[in-house]
Amino acid sequence: MSNAKTYRDILVRVDNGVGWIVINRPERLNALQMTTTDMEIRAALGDFARDETVRAVVIRGEGERAFSTGWDMEAIEDSSLADLEKMVRQNVGLFKDVWHQPQPVIAAINGHAVASGASLAMSCDIVIAADHAKLAEPEIRHGALSPFLIMPYLTGARAVHEFYYLGDPLDADAMLRLGLANKVVPGADLDAAAQAYGERLALVPKAALEMKKRSLRAAYDLMGLGDAVDRHALADTLMIGADLPEQRKLLDILKTQGMKAFIEARDTPFRSTRQ
Known part of the structure; x- marks a missing residue:
């Protein structure tokens, strides 16, 4: 894959068959700009999907404070309901692209993963969390909803209810206990752990790994994930515009x-x- 393409909000590289996407807005705690960051991540994922040498993908945030703190709310202007729905659908499109990426995607959570940042992390196949990582969906506290209704398919109902109803953050140990993280490591070891996991995935025959991921996604859809996500996106739009x-x-x-x-x-x- 050529590294000639440049981006404004992300850094992209390939290391020994592992593609890296780093959200590069540390001064804004890696908050996502709807018109640039989301689109750049989706473009990089598309490039990796077409690159036969890339066998796994890692997403992380720049710095040690935040994976991503979600939408950059200070950059969002007053919008019509139609515009809000377009933004919500675009945001959900990012999570769906990660979810359906041909290669396994690893979230390396290097700090706070909040709101859309939490949804981005949970849309990945594998989660490796730094020991200071936090996962939170606090949008309900200001009259919005979590953007990607994925957690019911990842852990038990009682934990889901508390997480979504109250917006309290989960620390790294809770994420591991609830099955929302595969591994917790010291912050200084996070990149090496994510790279090692990606290289281990690269040992699996490519076609078999991609077909297994496709089958797993079909299983989630048979459990209603696709319909639930789409209906929830409409509910989120209505709440944001209420x-x-x-x-x-x-x-x-x-x-x-x-x-x-x-x-x-x-x-x-x-x-x-x-x-």
Whole structure:
């Protein structure tokens, strides 16, 4: 694969048959810009899909603080319901591309994986988490929904309900216990562990591995995953565009005081009442 293509928001490389996509916005905690980051990741995945030398793919965030903190909310303007649905569908398209990528995709969670960042990680085949990693879907706290309804197909119902209803983060040990991570390693060892896992996958005959992944995806679809994700995307659109008083209050804080104040206003009541 040629490394001539350049991107604005991601770094791409191939190392011994393992393709790497690194979200390169550490100053924004690797938040995703809808018009660039999502599209660049999807383009890189497409290039890897066509590259016979790439046998596995790793996705991680730049730096040690965040895999991705989801949508870059400060970059989102007021939008019509039709535009919101287009953005939600585009975001879901990213997760579906990862989910259906011919090669296995490894999430190397190097810190916070939040909202769309959590969905991106959970759409991968294998998850390796740094010991300081956190997984969270807090959108319900500001009147939105998780963008990719994948967790019911990955772990038990009670954990799913608590995770989605309250938005509390899971640490790396909880992710491992619930089967949401395959392995937890020290942060300094994360890249080496992800690379080693990718190289081990590369030992499997290529056609057999791709057909096995295709069969597994068909099994999830028979369990209703595809329909559930599509219906949930519509529900998410309706919630984002609902303009509820709680939403307006928090979004006003975001616009006038910034992201830090928004997160404090949204999450502090949940911290003080956590069981």
